[in-house]
Structure formats: structure tokens, C-alpha cells
Amino acid sequence: MSASADAPRAPSTLPWLGGTAAGLALWALLYSQLVPFSEWAVSLLPVERQSHLGEAIAFFLYDVPKVLLLLTVVVFAMGVVRSFFSPERTRALLAGKREGVGNAMAASLGIVTPFCSCSAVPLFIGFVSAGVPLGVTFSFLIAAPMVNEVALGLLFALLGWQVALTYLAFGLGIAIVAGWVIGRLKLEGWLEPWVLQIHAGTAEIPEDASTWPDRIRAGLSAIREIVGRVWHWIIAGIAMGALIHGYAPEELLASVMGKDAWWSVPAAVVIGIPMYSNAAGIIPVVEALLGKGAALGTVLAFMMSVIALSLPEMIILRKVLSVKLIAVFVAVVGSGILAVGFLFNLLFA
Amino acid sequence: MKDVKVLGPGCAKCKATAEVIAAVAKESGAAVTLSKVEDMREIVGYGVMSTPAVVVDGKVVHAGSVPARAQVQGWLA
Numbered sequence: 529m530s531a532s533a534d535a536p537r538a539p540s541t542l543p544w545l546g547g548t549a550a551g552l553a554l555w556a557l558l559y560s561q562l563v564p565f566s567e568w569a570v571s572l573l574p575v576e577r578q579s580h581l582g583e584a585i586a587f588f589l590y591d592v593p594k595v596l597l598l599l600t601v602v603v604f605a606m607g608v609v610r611s612f613f614s615p616e617r618t619r620a621l622l623a624g625k626r627e628g629v630g631n632a633m634a635a636s637l638g639i640v641t642p643f644c645s646c647s648a649v650p651l652f653i654g655f656v657s658a659g660v661p662l663g664v665t666f667s668f669l670i671a672a673p674m675v676n677e678v679a680l681g682l683l684f685a686l687l688g689w690q691v692a693l694t695y696l697a698f699g700l701g702i703a704i705v706a707g708w709v710i711g712r713l714k715l716e717g718w719l720e721p722w723v724l725q726i727h728a729g730t731a732e733i734p735e736d737a738s739t740w741p742d743r744i745r746a747g748l749s750a751i752r753e754i755v756g757r758v759w760h761w762i763i764a765g766i767a768m769g770a771l772i773h774g775y776a777p778e779e780l781l782a783s784v785m786g787k788d789a790w791w792s793v794p795a796a797v798v799i800g801i802p803m804y805s806n807a808a809g810i811i812p813v814v815e816a817l818l819g820k821g822a823a824l825g826t827v828l829a830f831m832m833s834v835i836a837l838s839l840p841e842m843i844i845l846r847k848v849l850s851v852k853l854i855a856v857f858v859a860v861v862g863s864g865i866l867a868v869g870f871l872f873n874l875l876f877a
Numbered sequence: 878m879k880d881v882k883v884l885g886p887g888c889a890k891c892k893a894t895a896e897v898i899a900a901v902a903k904e905s906g907a908a909v910t911l912s913k914v915e916d917m918r919e920i921v922g923y924g925v926m927s928t929p930a931v932v933v934d935g936k937v938v939h940a941g942s943v944p945a946r947a948q949v950q951g952w953l954a
Contacts, residue, residue, distance in 0.1 A: 614941065615926040642941055647927040649886070649917055654926035726921055847917055 544741040552601075559597050566590035584774030591766045591812065595685045596759060600751055602681030606640075607750025611743040613641045615651055622660045622668070627711045630664040635703035638671030639696075648844050656719070657726055663711015670861060671703035674836040678758055682811040687818070695828065702832070702864035709860050718853040758808035765809030769816035776820050785822035792826045793869035797862055800833025810834055825872030832865045878908045879953060880935070884920045885913070885928035893943045894929040898953075901946060907953040 566589040575582045618641045622634055643651070648669065655665040675696055684692040716724070785792050814827045842854055849857070881898055885891030895913060902909040914920055914932075923932060927941035933952050 616940075619926065642927065644888075644890070644927070647941070650921050650928060651926045653921045654924070722918065726918065 541740050544744050548744055555597065555601060559594075562590060562594050562597075565593070580774045584770040587773045588766055588770040591686075591769070592763055595682065595762055595766065595812065596755070598685035599678065599681040599758075599762070600755055602684065603677050603750050603754045604747040606677035607747035608743050609640055610642045610750070611746040613637070615641055615643070615647075615654065618668070619655055619658050619660060622655065622664055623658045625660070625664060627661055627663055627708060630661060631667040631704045631707045631711070634660075634664045634667040634707065635671040635700050638668045638703065639675045639700075641668075641672065643672040648841060649847050652845070652848050653723055653726060656723065661711055662716055662719075663707045663709075665707075666710045666857065667703045667707025670706055670836060671700060673838070673841070674703065674832060675699040676835070678754060678808055679811070679831070679835060682762070682808065686811060686815040691824070695831075698828075698868045699832065699836075702836075702861065702868065706857075706860045706864050710856065713856065715853055715856065718850045718856075720848050720850060723848050761809035762812060765812035768809070769812040772813065772816035772820060776816075785817060785826050787823035787825070787873040789826075790870075792823070793829050793866060793873065796826050796830035796869065797833040797837075797865055800830050801837045801858075802839050823873045825869040825874075828872055829865050829869030832868065833862070836861055836865070878910065879933060881909050881911050881952070882932040883911070883913050884923060884925055884930040884932060885915065886917060886920070887913075887915050888928065890943050891929040894931065897944060897946060898931070898949050901949040902953060905950065905953060909953060 566586055569589050570577060570582060570586045573585065575585065577586065618637045621637065622630060625633060652665060652669065655668065656662065680692050680696060683695050785796075810831060814822075814831060818824065818827055837858055842858070845854060845857075881902075883891055883895045883898065885894070891913070895911065898909070898911055901907075902911065920928065920930070923930065923937055925937055925940050929943065930940035931938050931944060931952070938952055939948065
């Protein structure tokens with residue numbers, strides 16, 4: 529740390545770093561008390577611990593605080609990391625990059641660049657008019673919503689780091705390959721004509737965050753914004769998952785979503801397209817389904833489809849892309865998700 | 878008289894941005910004309926890639942988030 533070299537900044541940086549450390553210590557203490565807390569809370573209720581209802585309540589009371597705690601820390605870390613990036617900086621890194629390397633860079637930058645799907649159109653035009661190839665732009669636009677902190681945080685919280693890492697790797701893989709394929713198809717002519725006429729200037733926007741206190745503040749505001757937006761979906765999802773956990777018959781789910789039902793992968797992708805806003809509520813349900821015999825590949829395909837192929841985002845992108853180009857986008861990304869689903873069901877049999 | 882524009886396609890954050898600016902202007906008594914730009918071509922014409930963005934007297938001063946009160950006070954001062 530170069531705090532000593534930067535004398536005026538040092539006095540205000542230290543309390544922020546100390547506060548963050550204290551916050552993390554409190555977090556660890558709370559996290560270590562999750563099991564005793566949920567068992568204690570269930571013992572207060574007039575239900576048999578071993579009954580269906582007792583199982584469902586214990587599952588709910590353990591999962592809600594656990595998921596919210598883990599999500600909070602992941603969102604905070606991501607908020608701090610993102611304060612080092614901006615769409616403008618990412619565009620400068622990607623402009624004029626060749627396909628291949630450019631696709632891989634775009635997909636990786638998609639994870640760490642602050643992005644909201646309501647900015648998809650200006651971002652798309654900004655990239656294309658600055659000379660970022662169309663396929664590379666698509667790699668970014670596929671990775672940015674799919675490999676996001678909420679999905680990774682929840683997968684990590686509920687299914688472990690192996691599944692979260694696998695999701696990360698395959699999400700990046702799909703974004704890179706799908707972007708590359710779209711680039712090879714040379715579809716620039718299928719953009720809405722006005723997009724290519726615009727020569728957007730590049731605005732010089734002053735940096736917001738450049739000191740550690742600023743970055744920590746960015747992490748905190750990410751918690752407020754993201755956890756504040758998704759917490760009720762998560763609770764609803766976990767309640768749903770608790771019901772499945774306590775009551776759903778295992779044989780039924782295994783026959784519908786198990787690995788022997790090959791058609792369940794395409795079905796999961798199709799059902800996932802119109803679902804969007806409740807992505808945060810879906811992962812807890814997914815966990816419960818897995819516990820009841822659903823296959824991992826089917827469930828991952830469903831999640832990816834819900835997150836990456838969203839109807840509202842397509843409607844936004846319709847302003848700049850022709851219907852034909854959107855259809856190609858859905859077909860290419862959908863095939864990638866299908867491939868991941870089948871591959872997983874094959875590998876983790 | 879400062880001319881302030883909020884660029885954004887009408888999402889929740891864009892409304893919040895306009896509200897913060899209006900509130901700060903009222904408090905400090907600064908003379909401000911506040912308008913919203915929702916047309917995508919016009920937004921892109923400013924070279925902005927993430928919304929909500931804020932333009933003060935034709936110059937982009939902020940993009941990508943709801944600005945903090947302190948920032949808004951700085952622009953209006």
C-alpha cells in the first residue's frame with residue numbers, strides 16, 4: 529500500500545480499511561452461527577423437527593440468512609473490483625482488437641465492467657462505432673448479464689464453489705464461441721441502418737472513484753442497490769425451495785428433470801426465455817430440484833437461458849438490431865446452452 | 878442559469894437522477910433548467926455509453942449511476 533507516499537490521503541483511508549476489516553470479522557462471526565441459530569429457532573416452534581414441516585422450516589431458516597450473507601460479501605467484492613473498470617475504458621481496450629483474442633477479452637471484461645441491461649443500446653452503439661468488431665461486441669453483451677455477481681454468488685452459496693466456477697467457465701465459453709460465430713457470419717448489414725451512420729463522439733467523463741475510500745463506498749452502494757433489489761426474490765425462491773425440499777416426491781422430479789429425460793434440456797431452455805426478473809429467485813428453487821434428483825445439466829441450462837436469453841433485453845436491442853440478427857443471436861446462444869446442458873448430464877452422470 | 882440534461886431511456890435510475898438534481902437545485906436556490914433526454918440517438922450522440930448520464934451546459938459530467946448529492950452540488954455551484 530502506498531499510503532505513506534500519499535500523505536493527504538492516509539488519514540482518511542485508514543478508518544475505511546479498518547471499518548471494512550471489522551465488517552468482515554462481524555460477517556464471519558454471524559456466518560459461523562448459522563446452524564445453531566436455525567436449530568434454536570426451529571426448537572422454539574411447536575413442530576416436530578423430523579416432520580415434513582420441521583424439515584421445510586429448518587431449511588428455510590438456515591438458507592435465508594446464509595444466502596443473504598454470502599451474496600452480500602460477493603456483491604461487495606464485485607462492487608470494489610468494478611470501480612477499477614468503466615465502459616469507456618473497456619471500449620478503449622477492445623477497439624481494433626482482432627477476433628479470437630478480442631472475443632476472449634470482451635467476455636472477461638463483460639464480468640467486471642459495470643453494466644445494466646437498460647444501457648445495452650448506448651453501449652452497443654458506442655462499441656460498434658468505435659471500431660469494436662460486431663462479434664466481439666456480442667461476446668461482451670452475452671457475458672455481461674450471464675456471468676453476473678448475483679448468479680455466481682448464489683451458486684457459490686447454495687451449490688458450492690465447484691458449481692460456481694464451472695458456471696463461470698462455461699458462461700465465458702459460450703460468450704466467446706457465440707460471439708466468434710456471429711463475427712464469422714459477417715452480419716454487419718443486419719444492423720438497423722441508423723446505427724452505422726452515427727459516429728458517436730467519445731465523451732471524456734471524469735472518474736468518480738479513485739481512492740480506496742471511494743472504492744469501498746462503491747462496494748457498499750452495490751450492496752444497497754443489488755441486494756436491495758433481489759432480496760425478496762431470494763426469500764420467495766427459498767420458501768419455494770423449502771416446500772420442494774419438504775414435500776415434493778423424488779421419483780416424479782427425477783423422471784421429468786433427470787438425466788434420462790433427454791428432452792428436458794431443450795424444454796428447460798425454451799421455458800427459460802420469457803423468464804427474467806426473478807433470476808434471483810430461481811437459483812434456490814434449482815438447488816431444491818437438484819436435491820430431489822433433477823440433473824445438473826438440465827438445471828444449468830435452465831438458469832443460463834433465464835439469465836442470458838431474456839425477452840425484455842431483446843426488446844431493448846430491437847432498436848439497433850434487425851429481427852433476423854436477434855434470431856441469429858438467440859439461435860447461437862441457445863445452441864451453446866443446449867450443448868452445456870447435454871455435456872453436463874453426460875459428464876456428471 | 879445552468880442548463881442540465883439527464884440522459885437515459887426512462888429507467889428507474891434515470892428518474893432518481895433527475896429527482897436528486899431537482900432537490901439539490903431547490904435547496905441551494907441555484908437557477909437551473911432541468912430536462913430529460915430519452916431519445917436513444919440523441920443520447921448516443923453525446924458519446925455516452927452508460928445511463929443515466931448528466932450533461933451540464935453541453936458537457937457530459939457523469940455517466941453510469943445515480944450521482945451523489947455532493948457531486949450534484951459541485952456541478953450546480
